[in-house]
Amino acid sequence: MTDIKHPVKKFKKTERVPPEGYDSSNDFFEDVFMDKDMIWMGQNTNHLHGDIIADAMASCVKEKEYSKYPPPEGFSELRQLILEDLGFDNCEVLLTAGATESLYLCMQALIEPEDTVILSDPGYFIIGDFANRFGNIKYVPIYNEECGYKLTPELLRENMDDTTKMVILIDPLNPLGSSYTEEELKEFAEIAIENDLYLLHDVTYKDFAREHFLVENYAPGQTLTIYSFSKIFGMAGLRIGSVVASKELIDVIKNAVVNDLGVNIIAQYGAIAGLKSKSQWEGEIREIAFTNQRLIKETVDEIDGVFLPVYPSDANMMAIDVSGAGINPKDLSNYLFKRKIFAREGEYTSELFGDRYLRVSFSIPTEEIEIFCEEFPKAIEALRQK
Numbered sequence: 171m172t173d174i175k176h177p178v179k180k181f182k183k184t185e186r187v188p189p190e191g192y193d194s195s196n197d198f199f200e201d202v203f204m205d206k207d208m209i210w211m212g213q214n215t216n217h218l219h220g221d222i223i224a225d226a227m228a229s230c231v232k233e234k235e236y237s238k239y240p241p242p243e244g245f246s247e248l249r250q251l252i253l254e255d256l257g258f259d260n261c262e263v264l265l266t267a268g269a270t271e272s273l274y275l276c277m278q279a280l281i282e283p284e285d286t287v288i289l290s291d292p293g294y295f296i297i298g299d300f301a302n303r304f305g306n307i308k309y310v311p312i313y314n315e316e317c318g319y320k321l322t323p324e325l326l327r328e329n330m331d332d333t334t335k336m337v338i339l340i341d342p343l344n345p346l347g348s349s350y351t352e353e354e355l356k357e358f359a360e361i362a363i364e365n366d367l368y369l370l371h372d373v374t375y376k377d378f379a380r381e382h383f384l385v386e387n388y389a390p391g392q393t394l395t396i397y398s399f400s401k402i403f404g405m406a407g408l409r410i411g412s413v414v415a416s417k418e419l420i421d422v423i424k425n426a427v428v429n430d431l432g433v434n435i436i437a438q439y440g441a442i443a444g445l446k447s448k449s450q451w452e453g454e455i456r457e458i459a460f461t462n463q464r465l466i467k468e469t470v471d472e473i474d475g476v477f478l479p480v481y482p483s484d485a486n487m488m489a490i491d492v493s494g495a496g497i498n499p500k501d502l503s504n505y506l507f508k509r510k511i512f513a514r515e516g517e518y519t520s521e522l523f524g525d526r527y528l529r530v531s532f533s534i535p536t537e538e539i540e541i542f543c544e545e546f547p548k549a550i551e552a553l554r555q556k
């Protein structure tokens with residue numbers, strides 16, 4: 171009998187240590203998901219919506235529209251609404267199962283083994299994991315005040331070389347909530363044009379920002395704008411998003427498509443309703459999110475050794491630095507978890523600085539933020555290294 175060879179892992183993926191008491195991260199997430207009393211500050215999702223989007227999806231379900239395949243490239247009404255939301259008239263939209271699939275397709279279609287993709291640390295790891303499957307990655311440390319807790323044009327110039335092919339701008343940035351000025355984006359665009367680079371502008375959190383700009387307007391034909399329905403639209407579980415770029419780029423990316431029979435039709439109905447009604451609910455959701463982050467700031471300001479690296483945050487999440495209190499963020503998230511508050515330790519978004527901060531998202535009802543504001547100081551005092 172011949173020995174069966176064990177398969178080897180062809181791709182590297184950022185490993186997650188399952189939380190205390192769990193064999194796998196999936197078991198943990200399933201438990202958290204099922205717990206209806208959990209305060210949901212761990213995933214940057216949005217729990218502040220009324221019924222408009224839900225009703226549109228319910229009527230799609232009721233009429234059993236889901237028994238048909240959707241048009242493979244999505245409803246043209248939806249693609250047009252996305253373009254209008256971004257204010258682009260010279261681009262095309264490729265709908266995908268969440269922004270996540272768009273991120274993957276961009277890497278697969280555009281990155282070659284000799285190319286390097288530049289990202290920031292902290293940042294959103296899955297982008298680097300995808301890039302690493304097709305080329306090389308370089309993380310630039312940005313957790314400091316001098317660079318404003320973001321990848322700057324200067325840092326890009328210092329870190330790029332002849333192999334650099336793509337630059338990832340997450341704007342606003344998960345986990346810190348830092349964002350770009352129009353001037354900075356213009357400078358990134360100049361660098362991209364001079365050096366023939368792609369700019370991947372992930373604007374998943376754009377609608378929580380006080381002001382937001384789009385680099386597509388300054389580097390058309392070289393920009394990939396990544397658009398999600400998971401955050402301001404509160405549709406994370408529906409898995410719908412898109413990549414928006416010039417026709418030439420979208421044509422290249424389309425050839426990499428996996429989800430060839432189209433994106434979930436219920437999600438598309440929800441997304442259309444969400445975009446058409448955005449002006450009715452967006453202001454209120456933003457207002458609640460601003461109030462909530464102010465409450466967290468007031469709480470944090472009272473505690474020694476704890477601070478917010480970026481305030482105000484332009485996203486629906488922020489990092490709370492607890493290194494001055496000598497606290498391991500993992501102990502802190504475990505402590506809060508036992509009190510039914512789900513938050514994320516820094517290692518989910520940083521190799522280099524993950525031991526310094528806890529990430530909390532705040533697009534949830536203010537009453538729940540008030541519970542966090544009561545529990546958080548107690549947690550710090552319980553865990554503080556004396």
Ligand SMILES: Cc1ncc(COP(=O)(O)O)c(C=O)c1O
Pocket residue numbers: 213214267268269270271294340344372374397398399400406409410411
């Ligand atoms: C920067 C960033 N991009 C993309 C995503 C994933 O978006 P989607 O749910 O649309 O796949 C996230 C999720 O947290 C994110 O933080």
